Amino acid sequence: MAYELWISPQTGYRRRGTSVSELRALFERGVTARVIAEPLRCCRTTDSAEEVRAELARLDFDVAGVLEPESTRVIGWVARESLQEGTCGASAVSFAPYELISDSTPLVQLIQILAEAERVYVVERHGVSGIVTRADLQKPPIRTLLFGLISLLEMHLTYWVGQLFPNDTWRECLSEQRLAKVRDLVEARRQRNEDVGELDCLQLADKREILVRSRSALEILGFETKRQARDTLKDVEKLRDRVAHSQKDVTVAGAWPELAATLGSIESLLERSDVAVARIVAAAAATPLRLVPAV
Numbered sequence: 031m032a033y034e035l036w037i038s039p040q041t042g043y044r045r046r047g048t049s050v051s052e053l054r055a056l057f058e059r060g061v062t063a064r065v066i067a068e069p070l071r072c073c074r075t076t077d078s079a080e081e082v083r084a085e086l087a088r089l090d091f092d093v094a095g096v097l098e099p100e101s102t103r104v105i106g107w108v109a110r111e112s113l114q115e116g117t118c119g120a121s122a123v124s125f126a127p128y129e130l131i132s133d134s135t136p137l138v139q140l141i142q143i144l145a146e147a148e149r150v151y152v153v154e155r156h157g158v159s160g161i162v163t164r165a166d167l168q169k170p171p172i173r174t175l176l177f178g179l180i181s182l183l184e185m186h187l188t189y190w191v192g193q194l195f196p197n198d199t200w201r202e203c204l205s206e207q208r209l210a211k212v213r214d215l216v217e218a219r220r221q222r223n224e225d226v227g228e229l230d231c232l233q234l235a236d237k238r239e240i241l242v243r244s245r246s247a248l249e250i251l252g253f254e255t256k257r258q259a260r261d262t263l264k265d266v267e268k269l270r271d272r273v274a275h276s277q278k279d280v281t282v283a284g285a286w287p288e289l290a291a292t293l294g295s296i297e298s299l300l301e302r303s304d305v306a307v308a309r310i311v312a313a314a315a316a317t318p319l320r321l322v323p324a325v
Contacts, residue, residue, distance in 0.1 A: 075119030
């Protein structure tokens with residue numbers, strides 16, 4: 031049962047690594063902008079605009095950083111399309127505050143930033159040194175973040191199906207065709223010596239259709255209507271499929287604001303569900319044990 035993945039049935043303790051705050055902390059502290067940022071290729075203010083434009087075209091880059099003469103300090107950037115004649119300094123653009131991020135910026139926050147901007151420049155201790163574009167959001171660290179959050183959400187949804195539909199009454203919410211697919215999956219997994227039940231083999235779409243029939247589930251997860259719940263969870267399912275199937279683009283036709291909105295919905299659902307799970311844990315605290323954890 032998903033419940034046992036969070037809470038030991040013997041001790042009543044919440045298991046580590048199963049809360050949204052712990053998962054978020056993992057990515058905020060250890061997986062940040064620095065792991066996907068690329069070095070910023072730079073030119074000097076005195077370089078030929080035509081030559082730099084040709085080099086950027088060869089490398090398939092849209093922009094380059096601009097260095098001060100006789101210095102390694104990056105003072106701005108230049109777009110390939112703006113380079114025509116003369117020197118690069120004539121086309122240089124100073125960095126706007128909203129274009130600069132720290133190399134320690136969490137990936138969740140970075141996704142939200144790049145929903146509005148095509149690129150940002152990364153500041154390390156000695157100044158601007160890197161660049162992150164929307165293309166970098168296709169890299170494995172971002173996909174790992176998304177898949178981790180979605181997997182945790184699926185655990186929560188499974189838990190609420192079992193909690194709100196006791197004695198397998200959730201079966202009444204699915205068609206016979208869907209139930210047959212669940213039974214087939216149970217049989218296939220048991221042939222691989224996996225100890226699973228039907229609840230463990232529900233697909234995300236099944237959990238959605240079950241939970242939208244529960245007013246308690248809608249209230250716990252913060253949905254005002256069944257339609258809102260269905261639409262949100264369908265967006266989550268689409269994102270899950272794109273990430274799980276390693277599709278080239280984790281968005282639909284480059285719709286970054288929609289991806290950021292779906293990610294925000296996932297975090298909100300997890301936070302609300304976590305609060306509700308914590309209440310149940312507190313209400314069903316186990317009898318104190320003689321054994322105590324090591325200090």
